[in-house]
Amino acid sequence: MxxxxxxxxxxxxxxxxxxxxxxxxxxxxxxxxxxxxxxxxxxxxxxxxxxxxxxxxxxxxxxxxxxxxxxxxxxxxxxxxxxxxxxxxxxxxxxxxxxxxxxxxxxxxxxxxxxxxxxxxxxxxxxxxxxxxxxxxxxxxxxxxxxxxxxxxxxxxVILVQPIKYHAQDPSLNVRIEKLSVEQAISLYKGRLGSKAFFPNDMEAILNEKLSLGSWVSFLKEDDWVGLHNKEDNDFPSRAPSSWAILSIWKTCEAYKLQIRRQHPFKCFHATLSHAGAKIFPCMKTTTCDLLHRPFGFLFLYGVHGEGQRLGELIKSLWWFAYSLAGNVKDCKVIVTELAVCDPVREHVPQGPSMSCINDLWYFKKVNGPSDDNDRWKMTQLFVDPRDF
Ligand SMILES: CC(C)(COP(=O)(O)OP(=O)(O)OC[C@H]1O[C@@H](n2cnc3c(N)ncnc32)[C@H](O)[C@@H]1OP(=O)(O)O)[C@@H](O)C(=O)NCCC(=O)NCCS
The missing domain is CATH 3.40.630.30 (Gcn5-related N-acetyltransferase (GNAT))
Structure with missing residues (x-):
């Protein structure tokens, strides 16, 4: 054969x-x-x-x-x-x-x-x-x-998909959101996520790429994050307040656009595609009509992480912040993120009626080196590279 x-x-x-x-x-x-x-x-x-x-x-x-x-x-x-x-x-x-x-x-x-x-x-x-x-x-x-x-x-x-349809919820009044410089984001990510599964060695390249819109942290107004405003202070991650969160945003819409079209009913092929369009497509149950015919793009939220007892409200504030931002990006109609099913952050992502999710499976095989170390991977939290999406 x-x-x-x-x-x-x-x-x-x-x-x-x-x-x-x-x-x-x-x-x-x-x-x-x-x-x-x-x-x-x-x-x-x-x-x-x-x-x-x-x-x-x-x-x-x-x-x-x-x-x-x-x-x-x-x-x-x-x-x-x-x-x-x-x-x-x-x-x-x-x-x-x-x-x-x-x-x-x-x-x-x-x-x-x-x-x-x-x-x-x-x-x-x-x-x-x-x-x-x-x-x-x-x-x-x-x-x-x-x-x-x-x-x-x-x-x-799990891939979480939220169409930009309504006004964003106002971020909590108790929460501050600050943009990090690329250097600050690198140092915070390396310190906190550097050893996590799939954390890329070239994080600098991702954050310096033109498709990267930036990285933001959220923390409570009542807390002080010493060194956050001192761009020379490389040690600021060690002074993070007891609760804080971070996410970064990737302008996928500048690399490619998606377009939904109505088909002749008898010409509906069955094909599943291994790429963002296909991954998002099954989730678009509530939005297809709004998106028909016009090309649209999405923002991908990655490096979503945080710590502390108030993590929930901090993640929610960052999510709604990204949602509002997406509303101001040309042709951007959706925000998307992908998290490990057991990632502690997942339960804090706002779940409204328009939010959809799809299960994604990662498979691998070892092709070089000793054969007994497949179990060295711990996958509670893993880093989803925005370049793959
Ligand atoms: C997945 C895809 C690339 C397979 O291409 P293909 O040329 O048809 O695959 P092959 O003929 O080489 O088949 C290899 C094996 O895949 C499996 N397979 C392929 N088509 C299948 C089908 N329709 N039903 C069940 N198993 C199938 C079988 O195990 C097959 O081996 P077998 O023929 O000895 O049983 C093709 O179906 C495709 O383009 N699908 C849409 C995009 C997609 O889903 N890509 C993969 C995302 S990761």
């Missing part, structure tokens, strides 16, 4: 000069959602590599039919250095993103061939683990990754 497939399908690296048009056509053909009569289209604004370009080591592979050079599949990969939440250990992980095969050519082994090729690339680039995230309901992915490729479940996460 594999030898036969080799004669028909070529897997090669995406060529930015030659393949853009073919990729756009392919993506349009694939990017069709599954909900009654509506579909979602992701406008990558002319850059199919926008999700991986921000990683220093990245690749996009495409599958091409040898007989007519038709592009029938694609997958993206990147390599990251991250923490494992185990005594400060850091590892190199290869991430598989955006795998898809055009509906007409599915179930012929092309998806598997793309996965094997990207795995080979990750191993050649020193990855110790390979990781993939997929919706819990995507049984095809589970079959492909777990049963065919020996991935195991690493963690359950």
């Amino acid at each position: 594999s030898a036969q497939l080799d004669e028909k399908v070529l897997i090669r690296e995406f060529n930015e000069d030659r393949d853009i048009e073919a990729v756009e056509k392919f993506e349009k053909n694939c990017e069709t959602g599954s909900r009654k009569g509506v579909s979602i289209f992701t406008n990558m604004m002319g850059d199919p590599m926008c999700r991986i370009r921000l990683y220093p080591t990245h690749i996009m592979l495409i599958a091409e039919l040898l007989e007519n050079r038709e592009l029938v599949g694609a997958v993206r990969g990147c390599i990251k250095h991250v923490g494992t939440d185990n005594g400060g250990t850091h590892v190199k992980i290869g991430c598989i993103l955006g795998l898809r095969v055009s509906p007409k050519h599915r179930r012929k082994g092309i998806g598997l061939k793309l996965v094997k090729s990207i795995e080979g690339w990750a191993i050649r680039n020193g990855a110790q683990y390979i990781c993939i995230a997929t919706e819990e309901s995507n049984f095809i992915s589970t079959n492909l990754f777990v049963h065919k490729c020996n991935f195991v479940k690493l963690s359950s996460l």
Whole structure:
């Protein structure tokens, strides 16, 4: 089968000069959602590599039919250095993103061939683990990754999606919200989350990226955070009040936009997509009508963390702050975050009727190094990199 497939399908690296048009056509053909009569289209604004370009080591592979050079599949990969939440250990992980095969050519082994090729690339680039995230309901992915490729479940996460529809609730009068400089945010994150699972070694790069809108802390007005206003004081995290919270915001809407369209009811393909559009799409139950036809974007809230007995009201204030901010960002219609299911912060994110959530599963497999240390990962809290979303 594999030898036969080799004669028909070529897997090669995406060529930015030659393949853009073919990729756009392919993506349009694939990017069709599954909900009654509506579909979602992701406008990558002319850059199919926008999700991986921000990683220093990245690749996009495409599958091409040898007989007519038709592009029938694609997958993206990147390599990251991250923490494992185990005594400060850091590892190199290869991430598989955006795998898809055009509906007409599915179930012929092309998806598997793309996965094997990207795995080979990750191993050649020193990855110790390979990781993939997929919706819990995507049984095809589970079959492909777990049963065919020996991935195991690493963690359950939840994606929370809130459409910007109403006025934001006023932040609590007792709470102060302050913007941090990039240096302050780096030092606070490194101090408090630096050893957490999936904390990126290149946090500086994320916070200095142009898609980063900034990082904000909240704390009670009755408390004083000594050193917070002294930009030279690198030791300010150690003087945090007993309750405080932080989040950072990523302007995903500047990298790509989503567009929901009404479809002819008989043309409704069933396709689940491994990317933000697809992840958010099933959540948009209350908002689809408002969002039809016009491209829209979202803000991704990441690094959501905090401590202390008053954490609840501090997280809520930051959430509503981000919500108001989103209302002022052009074309931004939704705020989104992703947290580990057992992250203590999760219960404090405001749960209104318009809030939706979707379960996301992360799978991984070890591809290099001793085989007995899969259990070094503790996943109560983990860092979701905004570049992956
Ligand atoms: C997932 C996807 C890439 C698979 O591509 P594909 O070329 O059809 O997959 P393959 O033919 O290589 O199948 C490999 C294995 O996947 C599983 N699989 C694929 N299609 C399946 C289906 N319709 N039902 C159940 N299992 C399926 C099977 O285990 C299959 O092995 P088998 O044929 O020996 O039983 C394709 O379905 C797709 O593009 N889906 C939409 C996007 C998506 O969900 N991407 C994955 C997100 S992580």
